[in-house]
Amino acid sequence: MPVFPNRRRPSPRLSAFLGTLLCAFAPSYSAGANEIGLWYDDSGRGAVLVAPCGDKICGHIVWLEDNRGSDGKPLHDAYNPEPSLRSRPVCGIQVIGNLSPQGDGTLGDGWIYDPKVGKSYNVEISLAKPDVLHVYGFLGLKLMGRSIYWKRAPDDLPRCDDKSSSQKASQ
Numbered sequence: 001m002p003v004f005p006n007r008r009r010p011s012p013r014l015s016a017f018l019g020t021l022l023c024a025f026a027p028s029y030s031a032g033a034n035e036i037g038l039w040y041d042d043s044g045r046g047a048v049l050v051a052p053c054g055d056k057i058c059g060h061i062v063w064l065e066d067n068r069g070s071d072g073k074p075l076h077d078a079y080n081p082e083p084s085l086r087s088r089p090v091c092g093i094q095v096i097g098n099l100s101p102q103g104d105g106t107l108g109d110g111w112i113y114d115p116k117v118g119k120s121y122n123v124e125i126s127l128a129k130p131d132v133l134h135v136y137g138f139l140g141l142k143l144m145g146r147s148i149y150w151k152r153a154p155d156d157l158p159r160c161d162d163k164s165s166s167q168k169a170s171q
Helices: 012-025
Strands: 037-040 046-053 056-064 094-101 107-114 119-129 132-138 145-152
Touching: 046 094, 056 107, 094 119, 119 145
Parallel strands: none
Antiparallel strands: 037 046, 037 145, 046 056, 056 094, 094 107, 107 119, 119 132, 132 145
16 A cells, blocks of 8 residues: 555656756766867966876877977976886876766866976866866865966967977967
């Protein structure tokens, strides 16, 4: 015997409407689609290509305003804490890894590497505006982090392996 014998079942139309409404306001599982692309870093002197890497999102340095040090040689990852990686060129290295869509619409649970100091941080990224990427780096607790903003770069920006990549690109 039903506990609520006088209770009516919702009509199929009402159930369909509520289901559609829930789907419309549920978190998007295509999080990251807008974050994918080419971004100038906060200095404007480097660009990172954010793209899918398997089932995660990652980012690689693909352009540097000046790809050479004061000695005229290509910049290397000189501050990397792993000595065996210090001889690798900065242009081309992975600086973002393991990002995945989060329930709040951001991409998180990843890491970001800063080759200028050789340190890695936890990271979360999201769009601040259609052409501005909010990059939030932190160590352990999100409360103790720092926000930087990257500007979308043109798709035709020269790449590290182009001879013209060390020439200044118009921003």
